[in-house]
Amino acid sequence: MYDNIVLIGFMGSGKTSVGKSLARQLYKDFMDVDSIIEAEQNSSITDLFEKKGEAYFRSLEQKCINELTQKTGQIIATGGGLPIYSSIPEKSLIINIDADFDVILDRLSAKERNKRPLLQDESRARALFDQRIDTYREQAHFSVDANQKIPVFIHLIYDFILDQRVL
Ligand code: S3P
Numbered sequence: 531m532y533d534n535i536v537l538i539g540f541m542g543s544g545k546t547s548v549g550k551s552l553a554r555q556l557y558k559d560f561m562d563v564d565s566i567i568e569a570e571q572n573s574s575i576t577d578l579f580e581k582k583g584e585a586y587f588r589s590l591e592q593k594c595i596n597e598l599t600q601k602t603g604q605i606i607a608t609g610g611g612l613p614i615y616s617s618i619p620e621k622s623l624i625i626n627i628d629a630d631f632d633v634i635l636d637r638l639s640a641k642e643r644n645k646r647p648l649l650q651d652e653s654r655a656r657a658l659f660d661q662r663i664d665t666y667r668e669q670a671h672f673s674v675d676a677n678q679k680i681p682v683f684i685h686l687i688y689d690f691i692l693d694q695r696v697l
Contacts, residue, residue: 532623532696533602536595538666539627540659541610541646542634543676548627549607551684556691562607563594570594575609579647592616611648613669614662623696625687626670631659633677 535552537545546562553560564575567590571578578587591612598606599619608618618624629637635652649655667673672690674683 531621532694533621534599534604534606534623535691535696536618536622536624537605537607537627538613538618538624538670539610539629539676540631540634540662540666541649541655542638542642543610543627543629544637544680545607545627547680548684548687549605552687552691553605555688556605559604560607561598561604563591563598563612564607564609566594566598567591574645576645576647588615595619610662614665618669623691623694624670624672625690626666626673627676627683628663628667628673629676631656634659 535558537549539545546564549560549562552558567578567587568574571590573581575587578590588611591609592615595606595608595612595616595618598604599622606622612618613624638649643649648658671694672687674686674690676683
């Protein structure tokens, strides 16, 4: 019924860590849209935003998710803006890593914050979070409460996936 599992959610919610762990548990390939774009462009996201602009980055995200979903059986982590600016191909089981803004800030190290141009100004980032949260929830087949400890909510996602008999 579904070809791939796509993880969405705000920056720093844990999509990459969750994706890696799920892929290990389910013996699937893990793909990370941001890392693929950085490798293909040979540039960090911060530099891409600065040198080519956000709109260019958004077009790369759409292209990347379209290309990735030509294959099946993968766990795909997206950047936080992908479900806002791009459409996620059908036949993807979409899981939203749903953490509160303050929980996200607590979890992120200074280094992790610095990698994210849209997280530099805290009040703007909070406003972005408020704007986006409903879209994440609407797009997802399942939103997991990610304010709990990471291994606890990974387990909930795992159970959900097994129930869907996906992949
Ligand atoms: C963005 C999220 C980032 C990255 C870029 C823009 C966003 O990914 O794609 O900095 O618009 O929310 P993470 O969600 O992995 O931080």
